[in-house]
Amino acid sequence: MPPKPRGPRKPAGKDDGATTEKKPRKKEHKEEEKSHEPQVERVVPANQVELTEAELAKEITRVLSAKDPTAPANITRFSFKERTYKLDASVEQMCTHFEMEGNLVHRDTEEGRRIVAELEAEKIAAERAAENERLAAADHGHADKEDDTKQLRNQFNFSERACQTFNNPLRERATETEPPPSVSFSATATQWEIFDAYVEDLEKQRLAKEKKQPRKDDKGDDDEEAAVVSKDSDIVHSAAMSKSLKIMERMVNQNTFDEVAQDFKYWEDASDGFKEGEGTLLPLWKFQTEKARKKHVTSICWNSEYTDLFAVGYGSYDFMKQGSGLICCWSLKNPSHPEYTFTAESGVMCLDFHPQHSSLLAVGLYDGTVMVFDIRSKSNKPIFQSTVKTGKHTDPVWQVSWQEEDLAKNLNFFSISSDGRVTLWTMSKNELQFTDVMELKLVGLQKDNAAEEETSLAGLAGGTCFDFNKFSEHLFVVGTEEGKIHKCSKAYNSQYLDTFEGHNMAVYTCAWNFFHQRVFLSASADWTVKLWDHNNRQALMSFDLGNSVGDVAWAPFSSTVFAAVTNDGKVHVFDLAENKHEPMCDQKVVRKSKLTHVRFNPKEPIILVGDDHGGVNALKLSPNLRKPTQPPEEEQKKDEGGDGKKKPPPRRGRGEQKEEKKGEDESQEKKKSPTDLEVEKLQKNSCSCRERICSLGTFGGLAGVRVVV
Numbered sequence: 001m002p003p004k005p006r007g008p009r010k011p012a013g014k015d016d017g018a019t020t021e022k023k024p025r026k027k028e029h030k031e032e033e034k035s036h037e038p039q040v041e042r043v044v045p046a047n048q049v050e051l052t053e054a055e056l057a058k059e060i061t062r063v064l065s066a067k068d069p070t071a072p073a074n075i076t077r078f079s080f081k082e083r084t085y086k087l088d089a090s091v092e093q094m095c096t097h098f099e100m101e102g103n104l105v106h107r108d109t110e111e112g113r114r115i116v117a118e119l120e121a122e123k124i125a126a127e128r129a130a131e132n133e134r135l136a137a138a139d140h141g142h143a144d145k146e147d148d149t150k151q152l153r154n155q156f157n158f159s160e161r162a163c164q165t166f167n168n169p170l171r172e173r174a175t176e177t178e179p180p181p182s183v184s185f186s187a188t189a190t191q192w193e194i195f196d197a198y199v200e201d202l203e204k205q206r207l208a209k210e211k212k213q214p215r216k217d218d219k220g221d222d223d224e225e226a227a228v229v230s231k232d233s234d235i236v237h238s239a240a241m242s243k244s245l246k247i248m249e250r251m252v253n254q255n256t257f258d259e260v261a262q263d264f265k266y267w268e269d270a271s272d273g274f275k276e277g278e279g280t281l282l283p284l285w286k287f288q289t290e291k292a293r294k295k296h297v298t299s300i301c302w303n304s305e306y307t308d309l310f311a312v313g314y315g316s317y318d319f320m321k322q323g324s325g326l327i328c329c330w331s332l333k334n335p336s337h338p339e340y341t342f343t344a345e346s347g348v349m350c351l352d353f354h355p356q357h358s359s360l361l362a363v364g365l366y367d368g369t370v371m372v373f374d375i376r377s378k379s380n381k382p383i384f385q386s387t388v389k390t391g392k393h394t395d396p397v398w399q400v401s402w403q404e405e406d407l408a409k410n411l412n413f414f415s416i417s418s419d420g421r422v423t424l425w426t427m428s429k430n431e432l433q434f435t436d437v438m439e440l441k442l443v444g445l446q447k448d449n450a451a452e453e454e455t456s457l458a459g460l461a462g463g464t465c466f467d468f469n470k471f472s473e474h475l476f477v478v479g480t481e482e483g484k485i486h487k488c489s490k491a492y493n494s495q496y497l498d499t500f501e502g503h504n505m506a507v508y509t510c511a512w513n514f515f516h517q518r519v520f521l522s523a524s525a526d527w528t529v530k531l532w533d534h535n536n537r538q539a540l541m542s543f544d545l546g547n548s549v550g551d552v553a554w555a556p557f558s559s560t561v562f563a564a565v566t567n568d569g570k571v572h573v574f575d576l577a578e579n580k581h582e583p584m585c586d587q588k589v590v591r592k593s594k595l596t597h598v599r600f601n602p603k604e605p606i607i608l609v610g611d612d613h614g615g616v617n618a619l620k621l622s623p624n625l626r627k628p629t630q631p632p633e634e635e636q637k638k639d640e641g642g643d644g645k646k647k648p649p650p651r652r653g654r655g656e657q658k659e660e661k662k663g664e665d666e667s668q669e670k671k672k673s674p675t676d677l678e679v680e681k682l683q684k685n686s687c688s689c690r691e692r693i694c695s696l697g698t699f700g701g702l703a704g705v706r707v708v709v
Contacts, residue, residue, distance in 0.1 A: 068093045250333050257335060260284050264332075264606070269622040277578050279585045279625035281571060284606065284618040285335040287312070292326050297610025299350045300599045305358035307603045308332040309339070312616055315347025315366060317596070322347055322366060329361075329375055332618070340375045342382075350399045352413070362413045364397025370415050370425060370432070384432050386425070391434040393417035398464050404473065414468075420460020422478065422488070438493050443484060467510045471517035477534070479507030485522055487534055502530050502539045509552050515559035523552035529564050531576075541580065545572055551597045557605075557626060565595035565609055573625050584625055589617055 075088040105112045235241060254261060264284050272279060292314040299313035314326040325344035346367040354360040361373045363382075369392050371382035386392035395418035402413045403424075412426045414437065422438040440461040462481040469475040474490040475497075483503035486496040503524040513519040519540075523529050525548045530539040547566040555561035560576040569592075573585040589595065593611035600607050605621045 066093060068095050070095075249337070253334050253336055257285065264604075264618075264620060267620065269624075272622050272624040275624065277582075277584060277624075279573065279622040281573070281585060281587050281589070281607075281619040281621065281625075283589070284620055285332065287328075287330045287335055287338075287616040287618070288614060289328060289338060291341075292328065292614035295323075295326060295347075295614045296612040297596050297614065297616060298348055300597045300608050300610050300616065301351055301353050301361075302599060302602055302608075303353050303358050304355045304602070306331075307601060310599070310608060311351055311353065311361055312610065313348035313351045313363065314614060315349055317612070325365060327351065327361070327363060327373070330616070342373055342375075342380055344371070349396050352400050352402055354402045354411070357411070360402075360411070362400045362402060364400045364415055364417075366396045368393030368395055368397060368417060368419070370397055370400060372427065372432075384427055386432050386434070390432055391423070393419050393421060393423070395419040395462070399466060401466070401468060403468070414466070416463040416466045416478065418462040418464070418481070420463060422463060422466065436493075437490060438478070438488050440478060440480060440486065442482075443486075443496075443499055464506055464508060465510050467512050467520065469512050469517060470514055475534075477510045477512070477520060479510045479522060481506045483507060483524060483526070485510060485532070498534070498537065500532060500534075500537055500539075502532075502542070503528065508550060511552060511554055511562075513554055513559060514556055521552050521554065521562060523549040523564060525549070527566075529562075541576075543572075543574065543583075545570075550595050553598050553600055553607075555600050555626070556602050561625065563598050563600070563607060565598045567594040569593055569595055569611070571595070571598065571607075571609060571619065573621070575625065575627070578624075578627075585622075589619065590615070 071091050071093055073091055075091070076085050077088045078084075079086045105115060107113070107116065263282060267282060269280055269282070292312075295314040296317050297312060298315040298317070299311075301311050303309040303311070309329060309331050311327060311329050314328070316322055325346055325348035327340075327342040327344070327348055328338035329340040331339050344363070344365055346365040346369065348363055349366055350364040352362045354362070359374055359376045361375055363371045363373060365371070368386075370386045372384040373382050377383070393415070397415050397417045400413055400415045402411075406412060406426070410426050410428065412424055414422060414424055416422050420440040421436050422440070424435045424437050426433045426435070440463050442461050461484075463478055464481055465479040466476055476488055476490075477500075478486045478488055480486070483501075483505050485500040485503070485507060487498040487500070489497055500522075503522065503526055505525040507522055507524045509521075509523040511521045513521075518533050518535060520532050520534065521529060522532065527544055527547055527549060529543045529545060529549055529552050531541040531543075532539055543564075545564060545566050547568045547570075550565045550567065552562060552564040555563070558575070558577075560574075560578075562574055564572045564574075566572070568588070569590040570586060570588050572583040575584045578584060589609055590611050590613075593613045593615070595609055595611050597610040598607055605626045607619050607621065609617045609619060611617075
């Protein structure tokens with residue numbers, strides 16, 4: 001039987017039963033979603049403040065500022081332009097929490113819209129180009145089928161033959177180079193010319209071999225010639241190279257220590273204008289080498305010709321730890337390395353440059369030897385040296401001093417030692433010749449036979465220092481270990497001219513004044529520095545510095561300024577014209593070292609201070625510590641004629657001659673040199689001290705100063 005025909009099927013959406021069944025399913029689904037949502041329960045804490053509606057509705061205004069509360073407000077920076085520290089007013093208030101560099105642009109900005117439009121335009125252009133290529137390919141389909149039969153080339157590594165040749169750029173007239181000069185030469189070469197050339201070349205080779213193989217009898221001469229040739233040919237170790245390297249080293253050091261050099265040349269302490277009777281010392285360079293780190297600075301001496309050059313002797317004052325000695329010649333232009341260096345088997349105790357021959361350096365050692373070095377020579381050996389045969393000292397040599405040439409034009413110098421001898425050394429052609437000028441005998445014994453026996457048993461007094469008068473060459477003073485100072489003369493070697501008793505311990509330094517012929521200073525281990533007049537046995541002034549005094553030195557520019565160093569590392573600078581009781585400057589220079597020596601530069605306003613750790617410090621004096629000498633106001637009034645008026649002409653008559661003499665005396669007073677002014681200033685200071693002593697007697701001054709006459 002044929003199948004029964006079926007009617008058309010109704011769509012599911014139009015079925016009534018289906019619609020009635022779907023609606024309750026949606027509601028059930030929504031209810032299931034709500035059941036899966038988390039339930040929120042708000043819990044009020046127990047300590048929460050309960051506010052009323054009025055309080056909740058109240059508006060509270062708070063002002064927010066852009067300032068960072070943690071930003072520092074007192075930043076101090078160094079100003080290289082003004083060379084001082086200044087307060088920086090600008091404070092950075094921005095605090096960055098996160099920062100990352102990028103190139104993102106927001107779409108809504110103008111630049112973002114422009115970039116999006118460009119990208120869309122490029123995309124459209126690319127689609128059009130692809131469509132045009134497709135249409136062109138459809139038009140030339142037959143041609144493409146023929147090309148498929150040909151061999152395809154590599155599209156990625158292909159270059160045409162024309163591109164493989166390099167085309168040189170065209171040269172213009174400005175870039176063209178001039179052709180090298182050329183000369184046409186022509187000659188004929190025959191067999192005998194070629195033969196002669198070969199013979200000449202063989203002869204040169206034979207002579208070169210003979211030079212390389214010297215004869216046995218002339219070996220010494222050939223060695224010297226070869227050494228000279230090698231030195232000339234070795235440019236690296238030549239004298240010209242060493243000079244160039246020294247100049248370069250000084251230039252590098254000048255750049256390294258540029259600020260110190262600027263302070264040395266131009267710095268002046270402006271605060272001195274507001275401080276009367278006070279001064280400061282500015283630290284400049286520090287000269288130190290590894291070879292002298294564990295040695296004491298035992299002597300410092302400036303060169304008389306080159307004011308930037310000075311010599312330093314290194315030894316040891318600890319007599320249980322003696323070692324080798326070292327001499328270093330430093331320059332202010334090169335503080336990093338010494339210019340010259342010499343070594344000695346024993347410790348160096350003293351040294352002195354010759355005042356005229358600036359290359360000669362006299363040195364005294366701990367074992368009693370005296371030597372003379374020529375710093376121009378490159379060898380480490382002295383040109384003169386004392387031995388046991390030539391009468392060297394048996395104890396340490398504490399000081400050496402050059403003297404004027406004798407009648408035979410021989411150079412000579414004096415030395416003093418703990419063996420009680422003051423010896424004159426004369427430099428002859430081959431050796432040092434000695435002459436004992438003075439034997440330091442003990443003072444206080446009777447001049448009888450018993451006393452002579454005691455003196456011979458006790459020995460001589462140990463000399464520690466001496467200094468010659470700047471005006472009378474024959475006169476000198478000697479300091480001893482007993483604390484006594486003896487005035488001696490070259491002409492009287494058997495006895496003392498006078499003895500000054502004021503110190504209780506060893507005298508380390510005696511120094512005559514540069515301007516006054518009667519005044520000298522002495523420094524001792526009993527903590528005092530004393531001012532003496534060699535015509536008076538008692539000290540004019542005494543300064544208690546509170547510690548053992550290592551050295552004292554007069555200033556070369558003033559008759560009243562002197563400096564002293566102590567074991568506590570302090571430098572004391574006095575100016576008797578300003579203050580007779582307290583130092584103008586009392587400054588600590590080193591921390592854990594003892595100062596041993598001090599020296600003034602003969603021209604520049606600086607001093608050198610040495611310590612017991614092998615260091616030498618250069619210090620600059622402030623303006624108050626180096627005031628120039630000015631004539632008194634009374635003399636200025638005399639010169640101006642009273643109250644600034646000119647003096648009337650002298651009267652003619654009976655007193656005409658007296659008036660002329662008086663005018664001559666006044667003209668002589670006007671033409672006083674700075675040296676005379678320094679002498680007058682020191683004489684007035686010493687006279688005022690004597691007048692006060694005569695009226696008041698012995699009294700105690702300020703800062704431990706005791707004045708006794």
